Amino acid sequence: MSTISSTTTVAPRKKRLSPRKRAQRFRIVQYAVLVLAVVLAVLTIDGRQLQQVFFRPDLIVQTIGPELGSAFLNTIIYTAGAFILGLVLGTVLALMKLSQVGPYRWLATIYTEFFRGIPAIIVLLAFSLMGVAFPGFSFPFDPYGAVWVALGMVSAAYMSETIRAGIQAVPKGQIEAARSLGMSPGMSMQRIVLPQAFRIVTPPLTNELVLLTKDSSLVYVIGLFASGYELTKFGRNLANSYANITPLVVAGLCYLVITLPLTYLVRRMETKQRKATR
Amino acid sequence: MTVSEVMPTGNREDEIQIYDLHKSFGDLEVLTGITTTIHRGEVVCIIGPSGSGKSTLLRCVNLLEQPTKGRIFILNEEITDPDADVDRLRTQMGMVFQSFNLFPHLTALQNCSIALVRVQKKDPEEAKRIAQENLEKVGLGDRGHSYPAQMSGGQQQRVAIARALSMDPEMMLFDEPTSALDPELVGDVLSVMRDLADGGMTMMVVTHEMAFAREVADRVLFMDGGVIVEEGSPEEVIGNPKEDRTRTFLSRVLDPTHVHAGDEDTAYAKRHRTAPDHDGDGTLPPGVGFHSTPGAG
Numbered sequence: 189m190s191t192i193s194s195t196t197t198v199a200p201r202k203k204r205l206s207p208r209k210r211a212q213r214f215r216i217v218q219y220a221v222l223v224l225a226v227v228l229a230v231l232t233i234d235g236r237q238l239q240q241v242f243f244r245p246d247l248i249v250q251t252i253g254p255e256l257g258s259a260f261l262n263t264i265i266y267t268a269g270a271f272i273l274g275l276v277l278g279t280v281l282a283l284m285k286l287s288q289v290g291p292y293r294w295l296a297t298i299y300t301e302f303f304r305g306i307p308a309i310i311v312l313l314a315f316s317l318m319g320v321a322f323p324g325f326s327f328p329f330d331p332y333g334a335v336w337v338a339l340g341m342v343s344a345a346y347m348s349e350t351i352r353a354g355i356q357a358v359p360k361g362q363i364e365a366a367r368s369l370g371m372s373p374g375m376s377m378q379r380i381v382l383p384q385a386f387r388i389v390t391p392p393l394t395n396e397l398v399l400l401t402k403d404s405s406l407v408y409v410i411g412l413f414a415s416g417y418e419l420t421k422f423g424r425n426l427a428n429s430y431a432n433i434t435p436l437v438v439a440g441l442c443y444l445v446i447t448l449p450l451t452y453l454v455r456r457m458e459t460k461q462r463k464a465t466r
Numbered sequence: 467m468t469v470s471e472v473m474p475t476g477n478r479e480d481e482i483q484i485y486d487l488h489k490s491f492g493d494l495e496v497l498t499g500i501t502t503t504i505h506r507g508e509v510v511c512i513i514g515p516s517g518s519g520k521s522t523l524l525r526c527v528n529l530l531e532q533p534t535k536g537r538i539f540i541l542n543e544e545i546t547d548p549d550a551d552v553d554r555l556r557t558q559m560g561m562v563f564q565s566f567n568l569f570p571h572l573t574a575l576q577n578c579s580i581a582l583v584r585v586q587k588k589d590p591e592e593a594k595r596i597a598q599e600n601l602e603k604v605g606l607g608d609r610g611h612s613y614p615a616q617m618s619g620g621q622q623q624r625v626a627i628a629r630a631l632s633m634d635p636e637m638m639l640f641d642e643p644t645s646a647l648d649p650e651l652v653g654d655v656l657s658v659m660r661d662l663a664d665g666g667m668t669m670m671v672v673t674h675e676m677a678f679a680r681e682v683a684d685r686v687l688f689m690d691g692g693v694i695v696e697e698g699s700p701e702e703v704i705g706n707p708k709e710d711r712t713r714t715f716l717s718r719v720l721d722p723t724h725v726h727a728g729d730e731d732t733a734y735a736k737r738h739r740t741a742p743d744h745d746g747d748g749t750l751p752p753g754v755g756f757h758s759t760p761g762a763g
Contacts, residue, residue, distance in 0.1 A: 364530050365567035365626075369581035369633060370557035379584060383571050 247434040251426060258415070259422035260442055266335050266404040266418055267446075271397050273340030278347030283377075285352050296348065303345035309406045312338045316410040331416040335407055343400050347393060354389035355381060391461070394454045398447045405443075419443060474542040479506045481637055481668050482527060487536035489522055496522045498692040500536070504637070509669045511679035511700070514689035515715055520672040521564075523689070524641050527670065528559045541636060557585060560630025564642040566622045568614040574601060574625045575610035578632040586633070593632075600628040604658045620651030624658055637668035644675060676719060680704050688712045 327333025423439030578597030
């Protein structure tokens with residue numbers, strides 16, 4: 189009898205767990221680690237201290253005001269202008285890369301590799317000194333012009349690759365059908381290929397817009413009047429004068445107001461496209 | 467007489483004149499000397515095994531492929547001339563593709579009217595009216611506001627025909643118009659083409675539909691290895707071929723009227739309007755039943 193009981197109690201232990209059981213145990217472990225991390229955080233972090241450094245209520249109140257609104261607006265203006273310029277220039281570069289003429293392809297490739305390879309902040313600094321390099325020269329819509337051109341030229345390098353891929357994703361039969369109806373190559377590109385290509389690349393281009401929104405913060409390196417401040421510059425200035433980072437945290441959260449809806453939009457567009465192509 | 471000395475006949479009836487047409491892709495010679503004339507109102511079906519150059523011939527006629535050698539005259543104007551106004555000549559030739567190639571970002575109506583507005587510079591309202599007329603001609607007058615993705619393959623191909631017809635072309639080129647369709651949708655497209663032929667349209671049709679060629683064609687060209695092997699009336703070429711190569715091809719596509727009834731392969735071919743994949747033992751592949759239409763539904 190003892191032999192029987194020993195086999196019945198020992199045998200199941202040695203048996204390997206079923207996959208479902210193992211997955212369940214793994215989930216339990218994950219929850220346990222999470223709970224442990226939270227408990228540790230609560231025990232070790234001094235909430236007061238944290239608030240004093242990052243979220244001082246009086247400074248939050250100080251930060252929020254018409255100037256924050258103007259900085260928010262400036263961020264949008266810098267970004268939008270650079271995006272439009274980048275889109276136009278990126279499309280031209282994409283068409284150059286697909287050109288039959290060799291030198292156009294080379295120029296576009298050199299441009300792309302150059303501006304993708306150097307930090308945007310250096311391009312921005314260089315363009316802000318154009319007035320010094322060429323006496324008498326100044327970008328229109330100062331200070332916006334220089335920023336638009338600098339950030340636009342950098343983002344054009346990225347966008348041109350995306351747009352080129354989009355154009356190449358349009359089936360060859362579309363051009364053949366357009367040409368067989370008597371459309372010229374230019375008209376086929378403009379009326380048939382590009383509208384389809386831009387539909388394909390709208391999600392990645394919106395992602396580019398999100399990146400550009402954040403890159404507009406680089407504007408803080410160039411000299412600006414207060415009217416030209418965007419979120420980061422505005423936040424930094426306040427942070428410096430109060431010797432506290434709270435204003436910069438508030439400014440940082442303001443970026444989310446712009447970027448979160450955009451990323452949500454991208455996700456929706458991608459879902460829609462996946463459904464349409466299925 | 468060398469090709470360079472060839473002159474167009476000047477006869478208005480000779481709508482497409484092809485002289486010694488050659489086309490190579492790299493080292494691969496696809497067309498090796500095609501000479502023929504398509505007359506006004508004539509329906510010419512081009513048949514032949516795959517790789518014989520049928521589609522390339524058709525695509526050379528409206529210069530979607532640049533011929534390596536030879537000359538082509540459309541309405542007595544040389545389209546192969548480097549100075550030719552190719553875009554204008556193309557508006558005289560409607561082209562229908564195997565894969566439809568409708569513009570997916572435009573509705574059926576816009577597909578038919580865009581070239582009228584952009585190329586022929588017609589008033590948008592007038593263009594819309596013409597487009598609607600042609601959609602009705604192919605039996606899709608009520609689908610003008612549908613996008614291609616919302617239509618079946620057969621409907622898309624009929625819109626493609628309406629799109630080509632909207633330009634009011636002198637002639638129509640069909641490149642295997644029913645090859646990409648589910649078998650049950652082939653009939654609608656063929657009946658539209660039959661109506662066109664009856665209406666006196668000049669047509670060049672690359673096809674595998676032997677029944678259609680037999681019934682509608684005025685002349686059949688059998689191509690193989692980049693040349694026209696045999697041409698003549700459908701009765702001559704399909705009914706009573708002289709050349710061995712033609713006979714071999716026709717026995718492969720198993721013209722249903724040529725094989726005695728009761729043969730399983732014949733029944734298969736009738737249902738599918740194409741040849742079964744011959745494995746040599748004369749039996750059907752397992753699982754082939756009466757309603758085995760792949761991709762249907």
